[in-house]
Amino acid sequence: EQDGHSSDPPxxxxxxxxxxxxxLDLKSFLVRLDASLEQLRRADMPSTGLMIQSxxxxxxxxELLQSWDEAVRLIQFNLRGIDLVCHYRxxxxxxFMSGCSQSVALDRASRIQASFVAARNDWNPPxxxxxxxxxxxxxxxxxxxxxxLNRLEAALDDAQHVGESEVxxxxxxxxxxxxx
Numbered sequence: 001e002q003d004g005h006s007s008d009p010p011x012x013x014x015x016x017x018x019x020x021x022x023x024l025d026l027k028s029f030l031v032r033l034d035a036s037l038e039q040l041r042r043a044d045m046p047s048t049g050l051m052i053q054s055x056x057x058x059x060x061x062x063e064l065l066q067s068w069d070e071a072v073r074l075i076q077f078n079l080r081g082i083d084l085v086c087h088y089r090x091x092x093x094x095x096f097m098s099g100c101s102q103s104v105a106l107d108r109a110s111r112i113q114a115s116f117v118a119a120r121n122d123w124n125p126p127x128x129x130x131x132x133x134x135x136x137x138x139x140x141x142x143x144x145x146x147x148x149l150n151r152l153e154a155a156l157d158d159a160q161h162v163g164e165s166e167v168x169x170x171x172x173x174x175x176x177x178x179x180x
Contacts, residue, residue, distance in 0.1 A: 020076040021085045021095070029086030029094065033145045036084065036098050041141070047098045048105035048138045049148065051156040052112065054091040054129040061090075063127035071129060074119055078112045091129075094152065102138040102169070109134045109167045110180035117164070133159035134180075137170040 024032070040047050054071045056063070068091055075093055079085065088094035097105055116132050135155035139148050155170040162168060162177055169176040 020073075021079045021081055021083045023072060023076075023093070024084065024086045026086050026088065029084060029088075029096075030145060032084050033096055036096065037139065037143075037145060037148075040098055040139070045099050046101045046138060047096065048100050048102050048136065049097065049152050050093075050095040050105055050109060050112075051088060051135045051152050051159075052093050052095070052109075053089075053133045053156055053160065055131050055133045055160055056127070056129045065091075067123065067127050067129060070123060071116075071132070074115055075112055075132075078108060078115055088153075092156070094149070102136060105136050105138070106167065106169070106178065106180065109136055113165065113167075113180055131164040133162070134167040135159045135170065136167055137172075140172055 037047070052075055054068060071091070072093065075095075076085070079095060080097070082098065084096040084098070086094050097108070100108075113132060113134065116129075120128055133156060135152055135158075137148065137152045137155055151170040151172070155168040155175055158175055159166075159168040165179055166177050167180050169178055
C-alpha cells in the first residue's frame with residue numbers, strides 16, 4: 001500500500017494496536033528522519049510531512065494535556081505503521097511519511113480531520129480540543145531535515161489561525177491554504 005490508501009473498514013481499538021505508528025522522542029525522530037531522507041533521495045522517492053496540533057481556545061493547558069492522549073490515538077489510527085511520528089512541541093505531532101506524495105499526505109490530513117469531527121461527540125477526556133491545526137510539506141529533492149522541519153513548523157503556525165476544514169501547505173516558497 002505505497003500511497004497509504006486502504007479500502008478496508010476502520011479498525012477497532014484492539015485490532016489497531018499492532019499497526020499504530022510509535023511516537024518517538026524528538027532526538028530519535030531526527031536520527032531516523034535523516035537516515036530516511038538519505039535513502040529516499042537515493043531511490044528518488046517522494047516524502048511528505050504533516051504537523052498536527054491540538055488547538056483549543058476555551059480550555060487551559062491542564063485540560064488540554066488530559067485530552068492529548070486521546071488526540072494522539074485518533075491521529076495514530078489514521079497513519080501507516082511505517083510513518084515516523086514524534087511529539088514535536090506541546091500538543092503537536094510531527095509525522096514523516098516516506099514514499100508518499102503531497103497529494104497522499106493531503107488525503108491523510110483530510111481523513112484525520114474527518115475522524116476528529118466524527119469523534120468529537122464521543123471524546124473521552126473532560127475536554128475536547130476545538131480543532132486540529134494541520135500543516136503539510138513535501139521534502140524538496142536535496143533538502144535536509146532542519147530546513148524541512150522549519151518550513152513545516154512555519155506552516156503549522158499559520159494553520160492555527162485557519163478554519164477546521166483547512167490545512168496549510170508549504171510548497172517551498174509560499175504558504176497555500178487548502179480546503180479538505
